[in-house]
Amino acid sequence: MTSYSISKQHPLLRLLNYAKSYRPQVWTAATFTILNTIFDLAPAYLIGVAVDIVVEQENSIIAQIGITNTIGQLAILSLLTLLIWTLESLSEFIYDRLWRNLAQTMQHELRLDAYSHLQELELSYFEECSTGTLLSILNDDINQLERFLDSGAASILQFITTVLFVGGSFILIAPNVAWLAVLPTPFIFWGSLAFQKRLAPRYADVRDKAGFINSRLANNLSGIATIKSFTAETYERERVLLDSEAYRRSNRKAITVSAAFFPAIRFVVVTGFIATLFFGGVAVANNQLTVGTYGFMVFIVQRLLWPFASLSSIMDQYQRAMASTRRVMGLLDTTIAIPTGNRSLPLKTVRGEVHLDNITFAYNGRTNVLKDLSLHIPSGANIGIVGATGSGKSTLVKLLLRFYEVQDGQILVDGIDIRELQLGELRRCIGWVSQDVFLFHGTVAENIAYGSFDASHSEIIHAAKLAQAHEFILQLPQGYDTIVGERGQKLSGGQRQRIAIARAILKDPPILILDEATSAVDNETEAAIQKSLAMITKNRTTIAIAHRLSTIRHSHCIYVMEKGQIVEQGKHEDLLALDGIYASLWRVQSGIH
Numbered sequence: 001m002t003s004y005s006i007s008k009q010h011p012l013l014r015l016l017n018y019a020k021s022y023r024p025q026v027w028t029a030a031t032f033t034i035l036n037t038i039f040d041l042a043p044a045y046l047i048g049v050a051v052d053i054v055v056e057q058e059n060s061i062i063a064q065i066g067i068t069n070t071i072g073q074l075a076i077l078s079l080l081t082l083l084i085w086t087l088e089s090l091s092e093f094i095y096d097r098l099w100r101n102l103a104q105t106m107q108h109e110l111r112l113d114a115y116s117h118l119q120e121l122e123l124s125y126f127e128e129c130s131t132g133t134l135l136s137i138l139n140d141d142i143n144q145l146e147r148f149l150d151s152g153a154a155s156i157l158q159f160i161t162t163v164l165f166v167g168g169s170f171i172l173i174a175p176n177v178a179w180l181a182v183l184p185t186p187f188i189f190w191g192s193l194a195f196q197k198r199l200a201p202r203y204a205d206v207r208d209k210a211g212f213i214n215s216r217l218a219n220n221l222s223g224i225a226t227i228k229s230f231t232a233e234t235y236e237r238e239r240v241l242l243d244s245e246a247y248r249r250s251n252r253k254a255i256t257v258s259a260a261f262f263p264a265i266r267f268v269v270v271t272g273f274i275a276t277l278f279f280g281g282v283a284v285a286n287n288q289l290t291v292g293t294y295g296f297m298v299f300i301v302q303r304l305l306w307p308f309a310s311l312s313s314i315m316d317q318y319q320r321a322m323a324s325t326r327r328v329m330g331l332l333d334t335t336i337a338i339p340t341g342n343r344s345l346p347l348k349t350v351r352g353e354v355h356l357d358n359i360t361f362a363y364n365g366r367t368n369v370l371k372d373l374s375l376h377i378p379s380g381a382n383i384g385i386v387g388a389t390g391s392g393k394s395t396l397v398k399l400l401l402r403f404y405e406v407q408d409g410q411i412l413v414d415g416i417d418i419r420e421l422q423l424g425e426l427r428r429c430i431g432w433v434s435q436d437v438f439l440f441h442g443t444v445a446e447n448i449a450y451g452s453f454d455a456s457h458s459e460i461i462h463a464a465k466l467a468q469a470h471e472f473i474l475q476l477p478q479g480y481d482t483i484v485g486e487r488g489q490k491l492s493g494g495q496r497q498r499i500a501i502a503r504a505i506l507k508d509p510p511i512l513i514l515d516e517a518t519s520a521v522d523n524e525t526e527a528a529i530q531k532s533l534a535m536i537t538k539n540r541t542t543i544a545i546a547h548r549l550s551t552i553r554h555s556h557c558i559y560v561m562e563k564g565q566i567v568e569q570g571k572h573e574d575l576l577a578l579d580g581i582y583a584s585l586w587r588v589q590s591g592i593h
């Protein structure tokens with residue numbers, strides 16, 4: 001299930017483009033990596049020169065700069081060696097530190113960017129994409145990229161430098177034998193490209209499978225109580241096993257290809273080595289090559305060819321990183337289907353007039369949930385919405401919050417189409433107590449102050465008192481500092497609801513939405529909450545959705561919904577007099593037959 005978009009541009013280009021602001025660091029790190037590789041290759045040349053000194057003595061290469069004494073030549077060579085080793089260590093320190101810090105910066109920024117973008121996406125995106133898949137992008141894929149930048153980028157540069165430097169030296173020093181050593185490289189190149197082509201889709205599949213298993217695990221952990229109550233442990237273990245097995249199988253397919261690479265390449269490498277060893281030796285015997293050059297060549301041919309063998313792990317890391325880049329960039333490329341408008345709606349100026357004008361809405365690809373629905377809530381009015389389950393009540397308020405976009409008609413707040421408003425400002429002026437309350441892992445006080453982060457402790461307590469939550473909070477082990485557990489699971493449903501009400505009260509919004517906000521509390525507590533709410537909702541636009549009619553009976557206007565339409569509306573008494581759906585519901589609930 002990959003509903004994030006996949007860009008057509010090569011992921012490496014995307015990554016480089018993304019790292020644009022770090023170009024100076026990238027260039028410096030690359031330069032020092034190349035320098036370090038050259039210093040690292042130097043000992044082979046130095047060995048060649050050493051052999052040249054002891055064999056050729058006053059005719060050696062160093063002798064040509066004026067030092068004919070062998071001891072003097074060796075002393076110069078030793079000093080040169082010391083200098084090169086020092087530079088090698090220094091350059092290694094510099095490039096290693098730069099690449100690794102860059103990896104940290106990039107993973108930090110990418111994760112933050114990806115998360116920030118994700119937060120901007122509409123609710124339906126999250127309904128399509130599983131949490132596990134998104135988690136695996138935010139964690140695994142970004143960590144994969146971090147590993148690649150940590151060492152992979154340097155490995156690639158080291159490889160290219162070695163090949164160019166050693167290959168170039170070969171051609172310059174001994175063009176007759178050089179071609180023998182270089183001969184296998186096109187085969188190795190061709191081979192690695194072929195392997196790379198075969199590996200890429202396999203790693204993409206591995207990443208997808210990792211996403212599936214993450215999603216299964218995340219789902220099961222949050223539904224653990226359901227699993228236990230249905231004694232579905234064996235069933236779930238089986239499902240995890242199947243996903244895990246699919247992940248293993250997918251990895252196996254990638255491993256088979258990647259593991260075959262090394263032996264295959266080694267076979268080609270060894271032919272180059274043997275050829276240099278044999279034909280180079282023949283050239284020395286025929287006085288066509290000096291012993292020093294031969295020694296250098298035999299030693300260095302391995303430095304030229306063996307990196308081709310490590311090409312497999314470099315390719316491996318590269319392919320994994322590119323698969324991850326594709327997924328992360330795909331997420332970053334996902335267009336925001338509900339963009340913010342530009343018009344400002346300062347909180348202090350909001351009157352709270354809400355007008356739903358002929359709205360029609362259907363969830364993605366489904367039949368209409370709301371049809372030509374119109375509703376006008378004057379500023380400061382309290383309205384109640386009732387209706388059969390699934391009639392579209394919650395959908396209506398979610399549209400007001402602009403979680404989804406209406407297909408037809410418009411929603412106006414203070415006479416302005418909400419699509420024109422800045423999304424943040426629209427949502428800041430609405431307090432929403434949803435049907436399924438979500439509490440964050442943290443203390444009771446932190447949860448009440450969620451969204452009102454500057455609230456003082458006394459303001460938090462005041463809100464809790466109005467929500468009839470203060471008493472029970474005081475009885476918790478650490479009072480307001482009690483940790484509520486993930487999703488507030490250490491509290492009862494009714495307690496969670498009261499904390500959510502306190503949260504909305506503390507926010508003090510011009511428009512308050514209570515969607516079955518007191519459905520889980522007992523009648524007595526509800527009556528107490530109603531008393532507080534009567535105070536809070538005074539002169540504040542309030543939309544209360546309830547199945548329990550006593551909750552909304554005192555509303556200025558009650559709307560009865562059926563199949564996405566308003567079928568009755570009026571005050572409690574008017575609706576009873578109408579003797580329609582509301583009246584019959586009221587009779588059922590109050591026990592009148």
Ligand SMILES: Nc1ncnc2c1ncn2[C@@H]1O[C@H](COP(=O)(O)OP(=O)(O)OP(=O)(O)O)[C@@H](O)[C@H]1O
Nearest residue numbers: 127363364366369388389390391392393394395396
């Ligand atoms: N995210 C969604 N994606 C697809 N369909 C949805 C989604 N949310 C709700 N629906 C469908 O929309 C219809 C209206 O749902 P809604 O939650 O608005 O009803 P409701 O009147 O609030 O019901 P209840 O009283 O049970 O809370 C239902 O048929 C439901 O299946």
